[in-house]
Amino acid sequence: MIALEKRPTPSRALSLSTPLIAVIITMIMGGLLFSVLGKNPIEAIRTIFWDPVFGEFAFYYRPQLLVKAAPLVLIAIGLSLGFKAGIWNIGAEGQYIMGAICGAAVGLAFYPTESRLIFPLMIIAGALGGWAWGMIPALLKVRFGTNEILVSLMLVYVADQLLASMSLGLLRNPEGMGFPGSRNFSDFPAGSSWINEAAGLHWGMAFAFIAVIFSYILLNRHILGFNIRLTGEAPRAARFAGVNPTRLILFCLGTSGALAGLAGFFEVTGPSGQINIDFASGYGFTAIIVAFLGRLHPVGILLAALLMALTYVGGDLAQGNLGLPSAAIQVFQGMLLFFLLALDLLTNYRVVLKSKGAA
Amino acid sequence: MSTPLLSIKGLTKTYPGVVANDDVSFDIGTNEVHALLGENGAGKSTLVKMIYGLVKPDSGTMTWNGQLFAPPEPKAARASGVAMVFQHFSLFDALSVAENVALGMENPPAMRDLARRIRRVSETYGLPLDPNRTVGDLSAGERQRVEIIRCLLQDPKLLIMDEPTSVLTPQEVEILFQTLNKLKAEGTSILYISHKLEEIRALCDHATILRLGKNVGECVPADTSARDMAELMVGDTLQTPTRTTEKAGAVVLDVSGLTLEPTNDYGTTLKNIHFTVRAGEILGIGGVAGNGQDELLSALSGESLTWPDSIKVNGQDVANLGPNARRGMGILAAPEERLGHAAAPDLSLTENALLTGAIREGLTNNGFVNWSKTTEFADTIIKEFDVRTPGNHVAARALSGGNLQKFVIGREVLQRPEVLVVNQPTWGVDAAAAASIRQALLDLAAGGAAIVVISQDLDELMEISDRFGALNEGRLSDLRPAAGLSIDEIGLMMGGAHGMEVAHVGDEEKEGASA
Missing domain, CATH: 3.40.50.300 (P-loop containing nucleotide triphosphate hydrolases)
Structure with a gap:
């Protein structure tokens, strides 16, 4: 008989290795899925995981990985703070959209002025936009006790509508001949987040690295990070330790909103280029997977975001080269989270084989 | 046989x-x-x-x-x-x-x-x-x-x-x-x-x-x-706690007209509680579980805030100060529930030492945690209070109840409190460990701290307290000197038999037979 036995202390080795095991199991199950779809599983896996990094055209795909990973890192770092404290911001996608709209709007207001001051101003506006969108569920929660999961999620759809309205109305390119979408930031150097477009480097990557470092310091060296962890582990002990739950909710939702807003801002002024109806691409939701895949640990999140970026880039490649349906790639990403959560059990429990009867 | x-x-x-x-x-x-x-x-x-x-x-x-x-x-x-x-x-x-x-x-x-x-x-x-x-x-x-x-x-x-x-x-x-x-x-x-x-x-x-x-x-x-x-x-041979207290200094803790609504629906409302504790004195508070003990602790620790002037320490009103502000003034507490309240189960002992020690032990600097100092503090607690554990990295939940209790009490005692409030300090702790915890409380009182011990163990309260009172449905009885109190008197202060009836097994059988 197989039984689960609670470990006295969570296993550190397993906590670190389960993401890796989850990736391997996902590869195996994904391979099965692809073979059912009539594709050669080994080739499909190779196309997704190997070719973008080491294949013939890796020089093109490697920067793509960073472009995809940067917003995921930024958002997931913010989310991980709240998740550690048991504050569930599911609406990062909405904060991502609002950050993009606010940052882009400030930049477009100055078009075509060229000044070094414009871009910092836009960054602040982008962060504030996301922050404000995150504060809505935060304030409702502390004032009226609403559920932040529902409110933040619902606000994604509100943001989506705002995005559509902006692309068709207020922010539409006056010279765009009636097509939806704002001016393209590639035509506006003062407002572009590219550092070097050819090399695929933009400011979002720099901010993502800074976020990882700050979050690491916050969680491991600062009392605020300790209070965040304490609140997640034992809310009553946190109150006893003098943690103010209201302030913590405002901080966590505000920070994750601001970081998601930044991610959206760097995306709209760089890789995406313009505010448009189809700007929202699901980074805000994928970042939830990234946060958990990375164990809510800053460095883990960095690695997980790169892996997730790999499935995006490799998935595109597999779509193009092998004709895999895009839904299959999403199933693949979903499997990853599923196996990770399932394997999580092993960090707190061990599997023991027991002979029948000796309960 | x-x-x-x-x-x-x-x-x-x-x-x-x-x-x-x-x-x-x-x-x-x-x-x-x-x-x-x-x-x-x-x-x-x-x-x-x-x-x-x-x-x-x-x-x-x-x-x-x-x-x-x-x-x-x-x-x-x-x-x-x-x-x-x-x-x-x-x-x-x-x-x-x-x-x-x-x-x-x-x-x-x-x-x-x-x-x-x-x-x-x-x-x-x-x-x-x-x-x-x-x-x-x-x-x-x-x-x-x-x-x-x-x-x-x-x-x-x-x-x-x-x-x-x-x-x-x-x-x-x-x-x-x-x-x-x-x-x-x-x-x-x-x-x-x-x-x-x-x-x-x-x-x-x-x-x-x-x-x-x-x-x-x-x-x-x-x-x-x-x-x-x-x-x-x-x-x-068993060490019975010994006391060397020189009696009664100035009033340190002054509680007057303390009234507090409970935080959950079935909690107990504290009703107009008055008491004072002097430096060097131990006040024992007895009572059956669920008569306001948790609420009293949270009012004194600062987890629940109360009306102005209802709690004063050294003449200063603290009723509106949170736990950390009170710690800064030397008011420390150890709640009854070890896992989840006094300590976080999955955090290490070092992290749990930081939980209440940050302020008085100066474990943070501009908010940044000094982990080496925190580890030292945890090790001191482990050593001084004989906490049996493989090390300071162990999760609190891995310790036995008694050892964790020694850690939790030790953590507060070693922070040199002026006022210490403990709830059930020796619940589930073996005789030798209980004796050492009580001795630590007596030594602390001898050093001039004002101590409130809330407990359901009457022998314990009689052994260490100078004065005794009992909580009954959120009210505190009159305080009496502990020496010379009889068990019957204590029982009456606690509200007698609390609506309990003597078992009538015989009647039940008759009733069952006739049914």
């Missing part, structure tokens, strides 16, 4: 690195109340787990009414007539009393019938309990009643009770003893685990004493002094 109900011969159980039970033998007779004595880690729990079928012995045999008895699982043990009231409750907070009871039954009856049976058993055995209440809102004492009633519904032949009286008033203990004596007269044997030696002397027919997994002696408790039993248990 005829065949014993349960005869244990040479039971041995080894865990990696520890011999939990080493060749233990004893008999429990029919109609006998048998005491099992021993310090934490002496192997009592392993032994009763083997009887209850939770653990399988490595060697040795048990016979039940002359038949070989080797229950493979608790279900089998229950079927034979063994029931157990655990020290750590196995109840679901979100379910009602009746639902919790139903979960422990093989074939639970319809909820309404079950509720009726629970009411009847609770009245019969003097354990008042509303079957429809949610367990999460019950006090520790009431939760224990759920466990006891759950067992009594099975009509057990052998009832195992692990420290059952910690949460009862003296009158209630007496009534419980009458219940147990009635049960014994009805033919139920009881295996009674307790640290309270006087209780064992009053109740038990035989006692088996375990030390380090071995049976080190048996005695008839009525003929043996509590001190002799304690020394057998510890294997050494």
Whole structure:
């Protein structure tokens, strides 16, 4: 008989290795899925995981990985703070959209002025936009006790509508001949987040690295990070330790909103280029997977975001080269989270084989 | 004597690195109340787990009414007539009393019938309990009643009770003893685990004493002094706490007109509480669980804020200050619930040292944690309070209750409090550790701190407090000098027998026969 036995202390080795095991199991199950779809599983896996990094055209795909990973890192770092404290911001996608709209709007207001001051101003506006969108569920929660999961999620759809309205109305390119979408930031150097477009480097990557470092310091060296962890582990002990739950909710939702807003801002002024109806691409939701895949640990999140970026880039490649349906790639990403959560059990429990009867 | 109900011969159980039970033998007779004595880690729990079928012995045999008895699982043990009231409750907070009871039954009856049976058993055995209440809102004492009633519904032949009286008033203990004596007269044997030696002397027919997994002696408790039993248990002469307090300095803690609504629906409202504690004084506050102890602690620790001027320390109003501001002024507290309130279960001891030590020990600098200093502080607690742990990196939940309690108390005591409030400082702690915790509190008082000890252990309160009061439904009785208080007087201060009735098992049978 197989039984689960609670470990006295969570296993550190397993906590670190389960993401890796989850990736391997996902590869195996994904391979099965692809073979059912009539594709050669080994080739499909190779196309997704190997070719973008080491294949013939890796020089093109490697920067793509960073472009995809940067917003995921930024958002997931913010989310991980709240998740550690048991504050569930599911609406990062909405904060991502609002950050993009606010940052882009400030930049477009100055078009075509060229000044070094414009871009910092836009960054602040982008962060504030996301922050404000995150504060809505935060304030409702502390004032009226609403559920932040529902409110933040619902606000994604509100943001989506705002995005559509902006692309068709207020922010539409006056010279765009009636097509939806704002001016393209590639035509506006003062407002572009590219550092070097050819090399695929933009400011979002720099901010993502800074976020990882700050979050690491916050969680491991600062009392605020300790209070965040304490609140997640034992809310009553946190109150006893003098943690103010209201302030913590405002901080966590505000920070994750601001970081998601930044991610959206760097995306709209760089890789995406313009505010448009189809700007929202699901980074805000994928970042939830990234946060958990990375164990809510800053460095883990960095690695997980790169892996997730790999499935995006490799998935595109597999779509193009092998004709895999895009839904299959999403199933693949979903499997990853599923196996990770399932394997999580092993960090707190061990599997023991027991002979029948000796309960 | 005829065949014993349960005869244990040479039971041995080894865990990696520890011999939990080493060749233990004893008999429990029919109609006998048998005491099992021993310090934490002496192997009592392993032994009763083997009887209850939770653990399988490595060697040795048990016979039940002359038949070989080797229950493979608790279900089998229950079927034979063994029931157990655990020290750590196995109840679901979100379910009602009746639902919790139903979960422990093989074939639970319809909820309404079950509720009726629970009411009847609770009245019969003097354990008042509303079957429809949610367990999460019950006090520790009431939760224990759920466990006891759950067992009594099975009509057990052998009832195992692990420290059952910690949460009862003296009158209630007496009534419980009458219940147990009635049960014994009805033919139920009881295996009674307790640290309270006087209780064992009053109740038990035989006692088996375990030390380090071995049976080190048996005695008839009525003929043996509590001190002799304690020394057998510890294997050494017992240090009784000594006090060297020079009496009464200036008033440090001044509580007046403290009123506080509870944070949950079933909590107790504190009503107009007045008391003062002087430097060097220990105020003992007794009372049955759930009469406002948690609320009083949270009002004093700063977790709940109260009306201005209701709590003053050294003349300064602190009623509107949070826990950390109060820590800054030297007001420290140790709550009753070790895991989840006083300490975070999954965090390491070092991190738990930071939990309350950050302010007074100066463990942070501009908000940045000085981990080396924190580790030092944790190590100091571990060393000074003899916390048995492989190291400071161990998660709090991995420690035994007693060791974690030493850590939690030590953490506050070592921060040199001016006012210390502790709730149940020695709950579930073995005799030697309890004595050292009490000694630490006495030493602290001798050093000039004002101490409030909230406890349900009256012996403890009588031993260490200068003055005594009792909480009853959120009100505090008048305070009286502890010296010279009789058990009856204390019981009355605690509100008497709290609506409990003397068990009327005989009546119940008549009623059952006529029905």
